[in-house]
Amino acid sequence: MVKQERAARTRKALIRAGAEVVARDGLAGTSLTTISARAGVSNGALHFHFETKKALAQAIEAEALTTVRQIVRDAAAPGGGPLEALVAATYRLMSAIAGDVVVRAGFELSDDPGRGGGPSIRREWQVWVEQALWRAGQDGWLAEGVSAHDAASAVVAATVGFEVLGGQDKAWLSEAKVTGLWDLLLPRLTERHALVRAAAEAGEAATGSAAADPDTP
């Protein structure tokens, strides 16, 4: 039991150390030796958990994906509309990318040639945004003349842009940037923008402390 716990802790430390190195240098610039040294474990222990860099990258992506799925689930407040969930999810996602190196590395791995296939986190985020805006259109939330498809592309592109630019300058991941984006987009997307904004803010206030520090278990 104690041995299993220690193994789980070591695995977690390796994923975190791997994420730190990947976020800084990319997968190709990363060596397994650097990662084991950073995690404070032997090379042998690292190889016990992850035989290759690709295996470690996949573990980082899997853990990041779990967090992102939790974020979009939590953003869908009971009784809330799809636009409210979308707005809340963007705030929480940017906060997680800023504060949780595993989420950041998971996103960055999305277009890494060495990641080894499978659906990426950026792709999953894109599908979720498209569904949220499609539902908003179906439920009559979108203003006349607004295409759910175009709106989804704009939101996906802007959030991926924040994520990428945030790698160099964390200001791109700040609440102010997300607010600026929605100040611009919401009045065009929906006539009920004040309502969506107020509901999303009320939801954030109710759960804000949990979202503010994604590193807290």
Added chain:
Amino acid sequence: MVKQERAARTRKALIRAGAEVVARDGLAGTSLTTISARAGVSNGALHFHFETKKALAQAIEAEALTTVRQIVRDAAAPGGGPLEALVAATYRLMSAIAGDVVVRAGFELSDDPGRGGGPSIRREWQVWVEQALWRAGQDGWLAEGVSAHDAASAVVAATVGFEVLGGQDKAWLSEAKVTGLWDLLLPRLTERHALVRAAAEAGEAATGSAAADPDTP
């Protein structure tokens, strides 16, 4: 003279081959030997032109930057407003990223840890977009309640998002995506959106053939 011409041609071939490999694998995953083989020149010739990967990366960025500066200069039609220039520049930039591997690699190098400092192309694009929207605000083009700063952030983030997502799927760099973004943003940014759109389209129609194929010298 012939020798100088041959050296210039070799240098150009190396920059192009380097850009192709960098765009595919990133700088860390790239070896100078792969690049010289791809360009069809000896390792010695490569080292004559570029002593290190960093030197080659800087040459790629410099050439890409020259193209991007030309794009934003050309987008500013004589007598046209700043929003018209901004709209035209986004079409031309996405077309260049899709069709010119040196421009694509130059953008991708913007957040490469091995690029070796100096202002990046993404950064220069950001400054230009901020200036265009600041001028639009000064000249009375922006609708009431629209912040030039927020608008610039949204446009920069969305275009960087298109660029990054376009590395995996070229549809993100298509005219349709850029049109979708402006269909969403322009009616919010300015009351004169129909005018801006018509002027930008007229400008494109006049010079469209040049922008459509950025690889043509």
